[in-house]
Amino acid sequence: MLGHWAALLPLPQSAFPHPIDAGSLGTWALQFTPRVALLEDAVVAEMAASARLYGGLDALRALVEAGCRDLGARIAWAPTGLAALALVRHATDPLAADGFHTPIAQLLDRLPLGALSAVAAHQSTLARVGCRTLGDVRLLPRGGLGRRFDKALLNALDQAYGLRPEAYEWIALPETFHARLELMARVETAPALLFGARRLLVQMAGWLVARRLGATAFTLRWCHDVMRAKDAGTGGELTVRTAQPTQNIEHFARLLSEHLAKVQLQAPAGDIELLASEVAPIVEESRSLLQDTLRQGVETEFALERIQARLGNDCVRRPILQEDHRLEWMQGWTSEPVKRRKGGEPVHALPLPTWVLDEPLRLMERDNRPYYQGPLRLLLGPDRVEGGWWHRTGEGDDARTLNVQRDYWLALSAHAGVLWVFQQRLAGDQTAWFLHGHFA
Template identity: 80%
Template sequence: MLGHWAAFQPVPLPACPCPIDAPSLGVWALQFTPRVALLQGSVVAEMGGSARLFGGLDELQGLVEAGAADLGACVAWAPTGSAALALARHAADAPGRDGFRRPLAQLLDPLPLEAIAAVSTHEATLARVGCRTLGDVRKLPRGGLSRRFDKTLLAALDQAYGLRPEVYEWLTLPETFSARLELMSRVETAPALLFGARRLLVQMAGWLSARRLGATAFTLRWCHDVMRAKDAGTGGEMTVRTAQPTQNVEHFARLLAEHLAKVKLAAPAGDLELMATEVMPIIEESRSLIPETLRKGGTTDLALERIQARLGNECVRRPALSPDHRLEWMQCWAHEPLKRKTVESPYELPLPTWVLDEPLLLIERDNRPYYQGPLQLLLGPDRVEGGWWHRSSEEADARPLNVQRDYWLALSQHAGVLWVFQQRLARDQTAWFLHGHFA
């Protein structure tokens, strides 16, 4: 029943006293979660289920609050939608709109009766019995409340406090985008229209993101003020096109600014309307630490250089081949990007995808190695000998790392194709080891 709910309350901005309407705000919120509903002229949305898609609740919360500020809406967070809306409407400041800083009951009890609409309906009657806050109502006997008032009051209280599940009719996303904005005053120059148009662009970007689309063209219309000259006409419009489908608000705003700089208004404008004229599916790419150099035809070395510049040389290693026929020593990890060397493999058999850090000793029955059952030897042997010149780097264990092995491709009924070898030891003794797996 409890979740991570956000409530959006439209409020007038100092620079734009006409607040955004709730349906437009709800369409914008659909880019973050499909669970968006209209409630009492405001918007509530359950964000917890989408947090992982945006990098966690903190990242999601930052994106939501930044976008809501551009649209002229305050945001409150709480474990229930009704509680979030109550805090959005009655909290005095931003910290007060955080419904997770204390237990929910401690935050809702001091709020006035009008914080919940179903309680506010009976405000006059409740005031006569001494109730001024939601906490006062909760102290009354539930039996008496249910007999004297309708069931809606108790249900609304229980839903706000998380004692009963909330039921909403989820908002559906419109097939096309069109939004209007009444300007705070008459605008006499076309470049000045960009201030109000940006708010419409933010709404359009939210609609595009929710529908996984990108705009290749959008149309801005402006309506002339009623006090215009007779020959000025009712208004004008312009269509802005992009080279590629995009959802980027800043890109839209830059293009629109370039076009508006060339326009001269025939009369002052009082209203704006924005429409997504042409849209198409956008190709989304996974976010990655690796820059776009590789995707655009760059080399691995350039990508490593940029990553090392960001994280430091010690944080990046790359595999480098060395001319050694012992499998453990054919590859090493280097902190610095090394020059490419062409090293030919001395093995005639294919090399395994995954190599064990230490070869695993296998049991042997009837001269056959066992690993999750008897192994069937497919190809081999591929003999590797040498390494007498190589000694351990630890002085206390300065022993030769000489190997004498016969490698085989083996098939296990349960483990698949394996890379095994037969160790040829002194005194003509042999042993079987598992050294690698094939993907």
């Protein structure tokens, strides 16, 4: 029932220019976790499941808090959603907004009755019996509270204190991005629109991250103030294109600034809106131990050469594909530099498994049918592999030839999934079944 919840509350216009609404704030929060809900005038989000993706809860919290500062929202953290909402409404400093530095019951007990809406609905009645804080309400007899007030009061208290599970309706991510912002004052020059537009760019970047997309074009529109000349028109727009799909806010702002510098407004603008005109899937690359500048071309080879020179040749190895049809010896490792291969590569009629066993596992047979966690159904095959008569291991009496004669099959197990099995050809036409690999 306890988790790591964040409550995000939009600041009023008097405290922050260009305030954001709760719906837009919830859409932005979806980039961090799919468990986001609108709760009264705020947004609550459960972040614990996403912590590993961002390198831990501390890194995730720092990222969310930085975004809230850009968007103009207060944030509080607590083990439950309702507790986080109560703290974000009444916490007076960042330490008080952190529901993890002190037991949550102690923090909630100090809050006024208005911290929880279900309790605030009966504030006048509770005040007459001497209740001023949530802790005072909890000291009242539970049976009397249940008879005198509705069930919502006790449910809210139990959920806030983590005694009862919470249930929310998670918001859905919109298919397209379109956000509007009413400016606090009339803007007479196009470059001045960037201040408000950046708020929309932050929201668009959050939507792109949640959708795993990158923008290749976005459109900024502005509406002229009603007190405009007749020939000025209702507004204008410009479309900014990027060379490749991106989610970078600074990149968006830099390009938009360059375009706005060339625009002359026909009349003062009163509000703006931003649209993600064209989007494309973002291509994510695996992180490398080498610097990005060393990942391609000759520089990578130079870096590996320096590592070998300092640590020894055996410390840097690379996989190579051997010209061998036997699965155990098809891949090898070498510390030699990369050389262009000559000749063809081993070709199999069947797809090769994702994981290969170090030693083939002999399978049980029933009615000439292989068994592995139940009977196996042969899907494709056979793919015959013969060879290795030249391959010897050991010396003297321990020497043996690694010759194989196998018929490989693609088999399906009801419990283990798709398997790579083979039938070993033995002397006297006897056969035996072996498991050699698994598929992802």
